[in-house]
Amino acid sequence: MKILVPLKRVADPDNANKVKIPAGGATIDTTGLEWKPNPFDEYALEAALRLTENGASPKARQGEVVVVSFGPKDMEPTLRSALATGADRAIRVDAKDDQLDGALVARALKALIEKEKPDYVLMGKQAVDGDSNQVGQMLAQLLGWPQATFAATIQEEAGALLVGREVDGGVLTLRVKGPAIVTVDLRIVAPTSVFSKSTARTFKYNDGVRFAPLPAIMAAKKKPLAEVKLSELTSDTALRVEYVKFEPPPGRQAGVKVKDVGDLVHRLKNDAKVL
Amino acid sequence: MADILVVAELAEGKVKKATHSAITFARQVAQGTGGSFSILLVGAGAAGAAAEVAGFGAKALLVADSAALANYTAERFAPTVIEAAKGFQVVVGTATSIGKDMLPRVAAALNAGYANDISAVHVDGAKLVYKRPMFAGNAFGYCSVSTPVQVVSVRQSEFTPAEPTGGASPSQAIPVAAPAPGADRVEFVSFDQVKTARPALTDAKVVVAGGRALKEKFNEVLEPLADTFGAAIGASRAACDAGYAPSDYQVGQTGKIVAPQLYFAVGISGAIQHLAGMKGSKVIVAINKDGEAPIFQVADYGLVADLFQAVPELARAAQAAKG
The missing domain is CATH 3.40.50.1220 (TPP-binding domain)
Structure with a gap:
């Protein structure tokens, strides 16, 4: 099985409350925040690795995992880290962050995917900077492929994937045959969320994504990392969505500490009038 | 002037409450630009559900009802939305799991810009400016879409659900479009619903x-x-x-x-x-x-x-x- 994993780098999501918006609101300033892989894309990579191995012997890759990212050269460490955790090769589409929007990334990925011909594309359901939740679905439409979004579980069975999707009100299960797009949700990295056809159904992974041991980090320096120009993938580089202004959310003042339950009930009834 | 198509969301033959938030958006844009809005209902039981939204002031109700559309998949529902969207400038749905699954496909098919999960809309002359949360709600971005057609999903909690205004919008049956390419490679297996007597999280007071x-x-x-x-x-x-x-x-x-x-x-x-x-x-x-x-x-x-x-x-x- 060949899986392609698009991976975006984002400003450290655990410190997203430290993003700055300069006076005038023309930009969002993330200076001082470390670049991190978008967590959902990291989870997609982990799911791709799980689908191309026997969980009990993860060193032998049964298939190929290709990671793709859009960005300037200084984002290559993000791709090297993905190679160290087990991806076979990487592609960087040379682009500046502010020259991209979701629709453009989808158009460029379409061209790349038609060349790479993966069986599945696994990606995060959204990037946690723009929170747009769109590229996977757009890509499916452009390619004429089926999609299974917000996957919490994936089981490989008889030439298809059984995907449990987290939707409003419960879990919706789809059976999807490749080539197809799967976007993943948080719980895809739980111990029993993903089973390849060769992983025993009794096997339990460690919770979360795997970390690369030092020898793998060294070996990753020798894995192939190709560069592609954005213009080689699409001639239509116009942005569909343009941001005109940013602003911080209205501040919420800390209220009062109440002394006990009686005090709380009194205030809910008499001050907030919600009782 | 903008004509808006509201994509209603159905569950078990009823219009979901989130749809009323999308109607609120549509009224705001129609009023601000001097346009009108219509409501699209797609799915098994859509014809019955149409009566629920007949009194909201829509110019028309477009109804694509088919027993074959009992279970939602993007590949089988989106093509009808894409066909119905022709002639409208704005397509709006809700930022629910179905809206978020389907609307980006609609945007891609129409070569339209997509603004997801918006919390407000401003009508600035002929231009619509959407406000949307980013960076886990630590910033709001104001964006505009430059394409002739725009696709939007609204955050339910930020648009007060619309109330009926009376009258009866005319209803028109429209054909169900052929499934998207690749639809034969995806199959609905099951829906394990969490049963609860409590209100839905997003509707609860x-x-x-x-x-x-x-x-x-x-x-x-x-x-x-x-x-x-x-x-x-x-x-x-x-x-x-x-x-x-x-x-x-x-x-x-x-x-x-x-x-x-x-x-x-x-x-x-x-x-x-x-x-x-x-x-x-x-x-x-x-x-x-x-x-x-x-x-x-x-x-x-x-x-x-x-x-x-x-x-x-x-x-x-x-x-x-x-x-």
């Missing part, structure tokens, strides 16, 4: 949410308090991940976004991803043993206490105070 600190007593502790208020129950990601609460309960950047009148955060520390999902709540009450927890920085009322004692006591006292 009161939400009682719990964190990992509740452990196996998650339901035992929270249910009496939720019963007192007729509240929905929510949870932090940590509580869901640990298996104390179903994942459908998750409130946060990547779970449900809620903005109830009253939000109880019980044993929730207040990670920014959780705050992103609830800080629009009108009144926030935090109960936590750790007086330094970040949740207290957004709470209107903070109680530093052992929640296993405080919450049952609160349920009883609130019940008594309600009389």
Whole structure:
């Protein structure tokens, strides 16, 4: 099985409350925040690795995992880290962050995917900077492929994937045959969320994504990392969505500490009038 | 002038409440630009459901009803939306799991820009400017879409549900479009619905949410308090991940976004991803043993206490105070 994993780098999501918006609101300033892989894309990579191995012997890759990212050269460490955790090769589409929007990334990925011909594309359901939740679905439409979004579980069975999707009100299960797009949700990295056809159904992974041991980090320096120009993938580089202004959310003042339950009930009834 | 197509969402042959928020958006844009809006209903039972939205002032109700559309998949529903969208300038749906699954496909097919999960719209001459939360709610971006057709999903909690204005919009049956290429490679298997007598998290006026600190007593502790208020129950990601609460309960950047009148955060520390999902709540009450927890920085009322004692006591006292 060949899986392609698009991976975006984002400003450290655990410190997203430290993003700055300069006076005038023309930009969002993330200076001082470390670049991190978008967590959902990291989870997609982990799911791709799980689908191309026997969980009990993860060193032998049964298939190929290709990671793709859009960005300037200084984002290559993000791709090297993905190679160290087990991806076979990487592609960087040379682009500046502010020259991209979701629709453009989808158009460029379409061209790349038609060349790479993966069986599945696994990606995060959204990037946690723009929170747009769109590229996977757009890509499916452009390619004429089926999609299974917000996957919490994936089981490989008889030439298809059984995907449990987290939707409003419960879990919706789809059976999807490749080539197809799967976007993943948080719980895809739980111990029993993903089973390849060769992983025993009794096997339990460690919770979360795997970390690369030092020898793998060294070996990753020798894995192939190709560069592609954005213009080689699409001639239509116009942005569909343009941001005109940013602003911080209205501040919420800390209220009062109440002394006990009686005090709380009194205030809910008499001050907030919600009782 | 903008003509707007509202994509209604159906569940078991009924229009979901989230659709009323999309109608509110459509009224705002129609009024601001001197245009009109129509409502599209796609799915098995759509013809019956159309009557529910006939009195909202829509120019027309477009109805694509087919028994073959009993279970939603993007590949089978989106083509009809794409066909119906022709002639409209704005297509709007809701930022529910179905809206978020389908609308980007519609945008891609129409070569339209897509603004997801918007919290407000401003009509600026002929231009529409959308406000949307980014960076886990730590910034709002104002964006405009440059394409002739625009696709939008609205955040339910930020658009007051529309009320009917009377009258009866004319209803028109439209054909169900052929499934998208690749539709034969995806098959609906099952829907395991979480059964509950409580209101939906995103519709509830009161939400009682719990964190990992509740452990196996998650339901035992929270249910009496939720019963007192007729509240929905929510949870932090940590509580869901640990298996104390179903994942459908998750409130946060990547779970449900809620903005109830009253939000109880019980044993929730207040990670920014959780705050992103609830800080629009009108009144926030935090109960936590750790007086330094970040949740207290957004709470209107903070109680530093052992929640296993405080919450049952609160349920009883609130019940008594309600009389």
